[in-house]
Amino acid sequence: MNEHGFCAAFQQAVELVGRRWCGAIARELLAGPRRFSELERAIPDISSRLLSQRLRELEGEDIVRRLVESGPPVQVRYELTEKGLDLGAVVSELERWAHRWLEASMPRS
Amino acid sequence: MNEHGFCAAFQQAVELVGRRWCGAIARELLAGPRRFSELERAIPDISSRLLSQRLRELEGEDIVRRLVESGPPVQVRYELTEKGLDLGAVVSELERWAHRWLEASMPRS
Numbered sequence: 001m002n003e004h005g006f007c008a009a010f011q012q013a014v015e016l017v018g019r020r021w022c023g024a025i026a027r028e029l030l031a032g033p034r035r036f037s038e039l040e041r042a043i044p045d046i047s048s049r050l051l052s053q054r055l056r057e058l059e060g061e062d063i064v065r066r067l068v069e070s071g072p073p074v075q076v077r078y079e080l081t082e083k084g085l086d087l088g089a090v091v092s093e094l095e096r097w098a099h100r101w102l103e104a105s106m107p108r109s
Numbered sequence: 110m111n112e113h114g115f116c117a118a119f120q121q122a123v124e125l126v127g128r129r130w131c132g133a134i135a136r137e138l139l140a141g142p143r144r145f146s147e148l149e150r151a152i153p154d155i156s157s158r159l160l161s162q163r164l165r166e167l168e169g170e171d172i173v174r175r176l177v178e179s180g181p182p183v184q185v186r187y188e189l190t191e192k193g194l195d196l197g198a199v200v201s202e203l204e205r206w207a208h209r210w211l212e213a214s215m216p217r218s
Contacts, residue, residue, distance in 0.1 A: 006153055010200075011133055013207035018127015024120055044115055083210050090206055091119075093199040094126065098118035101192050 016061065017090060021046050021054055026063070026084060027091050033067060033079035063087070125170065126199060130155050130163055135172070135193060136200050142176060142188035172196070 017023050021043060028034060028042045040051055055078060058064035063084035069075040080087075126132050130152060137143060137151045149160055164187060167173035172193035178184040189196075 006133065006151060007136070007204070007207070009207035009211040010136060010204050012211050013203045014127060014132035017203065018123060018132070023123035023127070024115065027116070027119060042115060086206055086210065090199065090202040093202050094122045095116065095119050097195060097199055098116070098122035101195065102118040102121050 016063075017087070019054070019057075021050065022058065023091070023094070025051075025054055025058065026080070026087050027095075029064065029078060029080045029084065030088050030091060033077040035075065035077050039078065058084070122199075125172075126196070128163070128166075130159065131167065132200070132203070134160075134163055134167065135189070135196050136204075138173065138187060138189045138193065139197050139200060142186040144184070144186050148187065167193070 017026070024043045024046075025039065028039060034042070036048075036051070036055075039055075040046065040048060043051070046054075055064060055066075059066065061083075062081055064078050065081050067077045067079055069077070126135070133152045133155075134148065137148060143151070145157075145160070145164075148164075149155065149157060152160070155163075164173060164175075168175065170192075171190055173187050174190050176186045176188055178186070
């Protein structure tokens with residue numbers, strides 16, 4: 001990494017977190033393991049198909065892992081790996097910034 | 110913002126930082142004001158057209174401002190506003206995470 005030039009690793013991290021719904025999925029899983037249906041409810045605008053694609057991608061990147069709990073009934077949950085949990089500081093800073101600079105300009109319910 | 114639910118402000122912040130090249134532009138401007146040509150050199154894969162579009166968008170969002178220094182020659186530089194500078198902590202955390210988790214897997218030059 002060059003301190004005063006383009007940083008490929010930084011760019012890759014931004015693209016990963018910025019990939020549609022990846023930030024929201026990481027934010028939800030930071031609160032604890034979740035079932036597929038729980039993630040679907042927590043992210044109202046995501047489709048089942050896109051959520052399952054994103055979870056597969058995040059598994060491939062070693063950010064999320066599947067927990068299969070033997071049944072019956074067999075339960076599948078998703079949780080963050082160590083690499084995923086370490087995104088907590090990024091998510092916190094984004095939330096702090098959003099609170100400070102964006103919330104005031106958003107409609108209140 | 111609901112602590113255990115979807116957060117629209119967080120989602121907006123993720124989409125802003127994750128918008129193609131916005132993270133790289135903010136990272137470069139955190140080092141100081143830059144001319145258009147300096148930004149172009151610092152972000153090798155961006156086109157002039159997209160860079161100028163992104164700078165206009167970031168100006169519209171009050172993250173970047175244009176500094177016009179009277180000449181001759183007139184010089185235009187771009188710098189971060191207070192809102193933009195406050196993204197520094199987000200950028201730092203993304204860099205720290207990228208260093209720790211992505212750099213080892215990237216080809217070295």
